[in-house]
Amino acid sequence: MNPQPPAPTCVRHPNRPTGLACTRCGRPSCAECLRPAAVGQHCVDCLRQDQRSAPPVRSVAGAQTARAPMPYVTYALIAINVVVFAITAAQSESLLDNQRGSSLFLDWVLFAPAVADGEWWRVLGSGFLHYGPVHLLLNMFALYVVGRDAELVLGRLRYLAVYVVSLLGGSAAVMVLAQNTVTAGASGAVYGLFGAITVILIRLRQSPNQMLIIIGINVFISFSLPGISLWGHLGGLAAGTLATVGILFLPSWLRAKSQETARMIGWVAVAVVASVALSVVGATAMTLTA
Template sequence: MARWGGERDTSYRAGRTRPDHSAVLGPGFPVNPQQSSPPAQVCVRHTDRPTGLSCTRCGRPACPECLRPASVGQHCVDCVRADQRSTRKVRTASGAVAARSATPFVTYVLIALNVVVYAITAAQSRSLMANERGSALFIDWVMYPPAVAAGEWFRVVGSGFLHYGLIHLLLNMFALYIVGRDIEPVLGRARYLAVYLISLFGGSAAVMFLAQDNLTAGASGAVYGLFGAVTVILLRLRQNPNSMLILIGINVFISFSLPGISLWGHLGGLAAGTLATLGVMFLPGWLRARTPEQVRTVGVIALVVLASATLALIGAAAMFLG
């Protein structure tokens, strides 16, 4: 009895080519799926890396290294950068762009420079407490108005990094650390450094006019300028400045009372730092600056004018002495 279905095609057993069934199975049905599968996606930034991931914003394939977590899915680094450029920058009350890092780098650098200069003078003099004796660097940099009038202008800046003994250094660096870490994020690093230097110049200018026979050294003038800067910032932020005013009053009283302290260097630095910070924090409002760019421009111009004025005063004193 014959089997149901009739004869079977057994020609492939004899080495013949297997019949093409695509017509029966339908068009597009793969005879060999391995040969007709689509190619794997590769990362748009690393073409040698196959990936099954993609950016949920632009849809492009990306490897794990090029993706960043997002509130919805994950974004590629190109989309993250584009979003950062389009996002409005957060600015402080002075118009400075708020730093992502709260680390006061400029303050730490200034402290490090003061410590390094002191270490050099101590090594040259072989004394921690009397480092001004026998130190060539101290002799060359100390603020001496007749020497500045003779052309040694580097003393104007260099004297601000010298200190009479370890106690003098520690007191100034402690004060610089306390006030600097609060001022730097508000003003921004560049403005903060400008206020510090203008305070230093202001102290030197006062010494040039009012303490011409003294040998003056120390960061005290610049630190007093930062005291004034903190007071102005507190007023601008509508906070109570009484604590800073009391601190300034105590330090000014000490400067009057104790011998060997550069009173005029302190007062000159205080005045210069206060005026410089007023120019950054209040002058743009007084001039009705509206946009962040206008606020920043007015502040920069104020700092340039004050720096030029303090240097001009030093120059005038030098001409008078000469």
């Protein structure tokens, strides 16, 4: 009498005899290593191979999307704003009046004549300063709400670019239209993200009415209350909106034939908006020094 051959064992667990096998690769596998498939059952190794070979899922802006995306750039921007505020509060020894007695606040706040004297860092640095904790909390809450979705759709680099361009647009508007004021805050960038989210909703063929209402209410508040940088808000809104239109709509308007060409067109559009904002800042600075 011939002895029976030994039962096959799982390829991943050699100590487990099994009568099951992967319907794709045919290797014996235990029940723990098999997953239901459209036809039969596949082992976990075959499933991993499928995931690696599958093309990445991309958003309408061409950014790769993950199953559980983490908005690292949004969190980093919030952290930077909070750290800068903490430094100004420590320097001024006051949480409410952090702008008084803080050398950092004095060096970074946007003041057109100071920019004209060569202190160009104020154009961006002022976007990370805030007048007191309420100003900081309002801007960071808005950044948290709209920034996460914008970062998911645009991708981290393009999202950061839109944020920076919005800051530049807000500073450029202040340089031209509010030259005798001192301006600080992330509001210009946040308004730019308001515009970006509105463009994203239109691109996704969803109703932008809610965002338009929010923008309208905030613009009305900017008109109504003293001490709010209306031109910084409007400049940031315009720059962020135009940059996002360039990313999401301009490639189709120009009939880009590939994803790479579409991304290049988007980056060129962002660079053009940034260049215009910087040119406005430079022209205004030259006028003030003339």
